[in-house]
Amino acid sequence: MSEKRTIDSDESANKKIKLDQLSESGPLTLKDVVYFQKEAIFRELNLVRAKCDTLGMSLKSTALEADRLKSRLSLIKNIVMSFVRYLEPVDKDNLLKDLEKLVEGESDDSLEQALAILSKFVSSLSGEIVPTSFSDISLKLAHIQTQYDGLALENKKLRETYTQLNEHYLQSVKENDRSNSKTLARIKPKTEETPTPDEVKESKSAPRSNLPTNTEKFSSEEISHKLDEYTATIETQKRLLDEQILSNQKLNEQINLLHQSKREEIEVKNSDVYLNLVKDYDTLNAEYAEINKKFEGLLEKFNKSEVKINDHHDSIVSRFHEEKEKVLAQCEKLEMDLTRIRTARDDLLAKVNILQSSKDAQEVIKDLNKTIETQKSVIDLFKFDSKWESSITADGGEEDIGKLKRSNTILINELKEFETLFKNLQGINFKKFQHIIENESILNKYRVEKKKADEKYFAVMRTKDSMTSEIKSLKDLNKKYELKISSIEDFRKHQDAEIANQINKNSSMERLVQMQKATIVKNDLNVTKLTNSLNLEVKKNLDSTNQLNELTASKTEYLSKISELELKLSTAESKNKAQGHQLSSRASQSSGSVELDSYRSLIYCSLCSKNWKNTAIKTCGHVFCKECTQERISARMRKCPTCNQPFSSNDILSIHL
Amino acid sequence: MSTAARRRLIRDLKRIQQDPPDGVSASPHADNVMIWNAIIIGPSDTPFEDGTFRLSITFDEEYPNKPPQVKFLSEMFHPNVYASGELCLDILQNRWSPTFDVSSILTSVQSLLNDPNTASPANVEAAQLYKDHSSMYAKRVRETVEKSWAEDLMDDDDDDDEDEDGEDED
Numbered sequence: 001m002s003e004k005r006t007i008d009s010d011e012s013a014n015k016k017i018k019l020d021q022l023s024e025s026g027p028l029t030l031k032d033v034v035y036f037q038k039e040a041i042f043r044e045l046n047l048v049r050a051k052c053d054t055l056g057m058s059l060k061s062t063a064l065e066a067d068r069l070k071s072r073l074s075l076i077k078n079i080v081m082s083f084v085r086y087l088e089p090v091d092k093d094n095l096l097k098d099l100e101k102l103v104e105g106e107s108d109d110s111l112e113q114a115l116a117i118l119s120k121f122v123s124s125l126s127g128e129i130v131p132t133s134f135s136d137i138s139l140k141l142a143h144i145q146t147q148y149d150g151l152a153l154e155n156k157k158l159r160e161t162y163t164q165l166n167e168h169y170l171q172s173v174k175e176n177d178r179s180n181s182k183t184l185a186r187i188k189p190k191t192e193e194t195p196t197p198d199e200v201k202e203s204k205s206a207p208r209s210n211l212p213t214n215t216e217k218f219s220s221e222e223i224s225h226k227l228d229e230y231t232a233t234i235e236t237q238k239r240l241l242d243e244q245i246l247s248n249q250k251l252n253e254q255i256n257l258l259h260q261s262k263r264e265e266i267e268v269k270n271s272d273v274y275l276n277l278v279k280d281y282d283t284l285n286a287e288y289a290e291i292n293k294k295f296e297g298l299l300e301k302f303n304k305s306e307v308k309i310n311d312h313h314d315s316i317v318s319r320f321h322e323e324k325e326k327v328l329a330q331c332e333k334l335e336m337d338l339t340r341i342r343t344a345r346d347d348l349l350a351k352v353n354i355l356q357s358s359k360d361a362q363e364v365i366k367d368l369n370k371t372i373e374t375q376k377s378v379i380d381l382f383k384f385d386s387k388w389e390s391s392i393t394a395d396g397g398e399e400d401i402g403k404l405k406r407s408n409t410i411l412i413n414e415l416k417e418f419e420t421l422f423k424n425l426q427g428i429n430f431k432k433f434q435h436i437i438e439n440e441s442i443l444n445k446y447r448v449e450k451k452k453a454d455e456k457y458f459a460v461m462r463t464k465d466s467m468t469s470e471i472k473s474l475k476d477l478n479k480k481y482e483l484k485i486s487s488i489e490d491f492r493k494h495q496d497a498e499i500a501n502q503i504n505k506n507s508s509m510e511r512l513v514q515m516q517k518a519t520i521v522k523n524d525l526n527v528t529k530l531t532n533s534l535n536l537e538v539k540k541n542l543d544s545t546n547q548l549n550e551l552t553a554s555k556t557e558y559l560s561k562i563s564e565l566e567l568k569l570s571t572a573e574s575k576n577k578a579q580g581h582q583l584s585s586r587a588s589q590s591s592g593s594v595e596l597d598s599y600r601s602l603i604y605c606s607l608c609s610k611n612w613k614n615t616a617i618k619t620c621g622h623v624f625c626k627e628c629t630q631e632r633i634s635a636r637m638r639k640c641p642t643c644n645q646p647f648s649s650n651d652i653l654s655i656h657l
Numbered sequence: 658m659s660t661a662a663r664r665r666l667i668r669d670l671k672r673i674q675q676d677p678p679d680g681v682s683a684s685p686h687a688d689n690v691m692i693w694n695a696i697i698i699g700p701s702d703t704p705f706e707d708g709t710f711r712l713s714i715t716f717d718e719e720y721p722n723k724p725p726q727v728k729f730l731s732e733m734f735h736p737n738v739y740a741s742g743e744l745c746l747d748i749l750q751n752r753w754s755p756t757f758d759v760s761s762i763l764t765s766v767q768s769l770l771n772d773p774n775t776a777s778p779a780n781v782e783a784a785q786l787y788k789d790h791s792s793m794y795a796k797r798v799r800e801t802v803e804k805s806w807a808e809d810l811m812d813d814d815d816d817d818d819e820d821e822d823g824e825d826e827d
């Protein structure tokens with residue numbers, strides 16, 4: 001309870017202190033939070049103010065633009081009026097009246113109507129008046145249109161950059177406020193870097209956070225700290241001022257340079273790089289065209305060669321086919337001849353067989369002749385016998401002679417018969433012999449014929465051999481042609497590959513050209529950007545000069561403040577010395593108490609912070625006091641308070657530190 | 658009077674004073690140590706930036722074995738805060754551990770501001786906007802931040818505040 005009371009007394013003491021005085025350390029007090037709240041609101045306010053400023057500026061610019069548009073509108077009206085006046089002599093009364101009426105009317109709608117009528121009028125007149133300069137005007141108009149498009153694009157970009165810059169400006173204002181805020185530093189004491197304003201623009205708002213305060217209550221330390229801060233800020237501002245002036249000059253120079261360059265750019269788009277790029281582009285284009293030409297020539301050649309190859313191939317194939325057919329026809333003829341010869345040979349062979357059989361018959365005839373001779377000899381023998389008998393009979397008796405005579409006559413008859421028979425036989429034989437001779441002559445004839453046939457056969461065989469050799473040679477030729485065809489096909493493939501290569505080269509060249517185009521476009525963009533940045537820089541320059549003036553004013557203010565603060569410092573320093581001793585003693589005390597507290601937290605139970613740690617939970621090893629563990633067991637919350645591991649009454653171990 | 662819970666709360670207060678967490682202010686009621694008022698400053702670089710959100714923490718005698726009741730007094734637009742201001746935070750319910758103290762509760766709530774759990778939203782609209790229309794969500798949060806500034810942190814110091822305003826304006 002005693003501790004609580006001390007805290008309460010602290011708070012009541014705090015209430016009496018001014019709100020903008022922050023407590024240096026320890027927990028955030030309610031006052032600190034209120035102060036923080038205030039600062040946050042001011043930061044927001046500042047931001048809103050900045051936004052308002054920017055909005056005002058944009059409003060001004062829009063108002064200016066509106067004025068300009070109004071003037072333009074009046075100009076257009078004047079033009080229309082003069083035009084109408086010019087048209088007056090032409091005899092189109094009612095139209096003109098309408099026009100007058102409408103043009104006199106001040107509203108924009110009437111102007112539009114007038115324009116519509118005018119356009120109608122012009123269309124009606126188009127038959128009469130020959131618009132010689134219309135085409136020129138339309139060309140000019142188109143030119144202006146393109147220019148306008150480019151400008152519109154630029155305008156869009158500028159708008160974007162403007163909005164971006166606006167955002168950046170607001171962001172930087174916010175950041176600056178935050179970095180200058182003491183309360184934020186108080187809330188996050190770990191990041192104690194003193195924020196240094198990095199832009200003049202932002203430093204302008206610095207005094208807002210360094211609110212003029214009742215410094216009497218500040219300790220001397222704080223005063224000196226503040227003084228240092230002020231001097232530092234002034235120095236930084238001085239430095240920034242100088243830098244700003246320098247940058248101003250630089251910017252002026254740059255502006256002049258840019259103006260010059262811009263003028264030249266408009267005429268020639270002068271930069272060497274650009275020219276070089278254009279040259280490169282042209283050369284590349286020329287190269288590309290050349291390559292295209294070459295490619296086309298190659299393509300033509302290739303086509304021609306392909307056609308030639310095809311023709312050649314066709315002719316070769318046709319010739320080959322012709323030759324083949326010829327050879328085939330010859331072969332067929334030869335085969336036919338062969339078959340004929342074979343049939344003739346077969347016939348001849350059959351005849352030879354017949355002749356051989358007739359030869360056998362001749363042999364039979366010869367045998368018959370031989371038998372005839374033997375029979376003649378037999379007959380001779382018989383004659384001799386008969387003679388011999390007759391001689392005998394002459395010797396023996398008459399009877400016998402008679403008998404013998406009879407037998408002799410019989411025998412003679414018989415002999416005569418034999419002779420006639422023999423004669424008959426001889427005639428037959430002769431006939432047969434003649435027949436054989438005839439046969440032999442036929443045979444000879446056949447032989448001659450056979451020889452002839454053989455000769456023919458051999459001739460045919462020879463022709464056949466020659467034909468096969470010819471076929472062989474033709475086959476060789478065929479193979480050669482096939483080889484040639486394959487080589488031609490290879491050549492064709494090669495040509496195809498070359499063409500593909502050429503196409504690739506072509507595409508790469510196209511890519512190069514496109515890249516060149518892109519770089520040129522980029523360059524153009526860069527030029528526009530440069531002009532934009534130029535304008536921006538001019539604006540900035542003006543801003544910075546304004547700020548410069550403001551800063552010089554604030555500087556004089558600060559100088560006066562510094563003199564004041566220095567006086568205060570001298571008075572406070574004496575106080576500070578007196579307080580120094582007290583502070584040191586206090587510091588040692590506080591460090592000792594912190595140490596003590598940490599020791600206390602080590603040995604006291606972390607749940608009730610009243611009792612000693614004397615009971616360990618065996619499942620996890622965490623240590624608490626006996627009362628707390630018992631309470632948890634009895635409340636059925638049997639889990640370790642630190643690690644949530646379950647434990648039972650058996651897992652409790654009392655320990656003695 | 659000095660029960661275990663009260664003793665423990667005094668220890669928590671001491672710890673807050675010794676090792677104060679960033680962007681958090683907490684103090685018990687002048688007449689009742691079981692009820693605390695706390696202020697959480699919205700973490701920077703979030704939609705809640707610079708907001709000063711008031712909370713009340715109500716302890717009972719079972720603390721630290723039971724979690725305290727934490728409730729936002731400021732109007733909040735957050736997926737895990739009910740319209741009544743009550744919080745849906747796991748360590749204040751089933752994952753409570755007696756080793757948690759006031760400073761750890763407040764830092765948890767502070768981190769919850771920018772890291773909401775949309776799985777079980779307490780404010781369905783806020784969860785939907787947070788998931789689908791982050792810019793709209795930020796706008797709504799900004800509104801609550803501005804409302805939090807309009808709140809009176811010190812009910813009894815009205816005059817003082819006005820004086821300060823006048824001084825700061827110039």
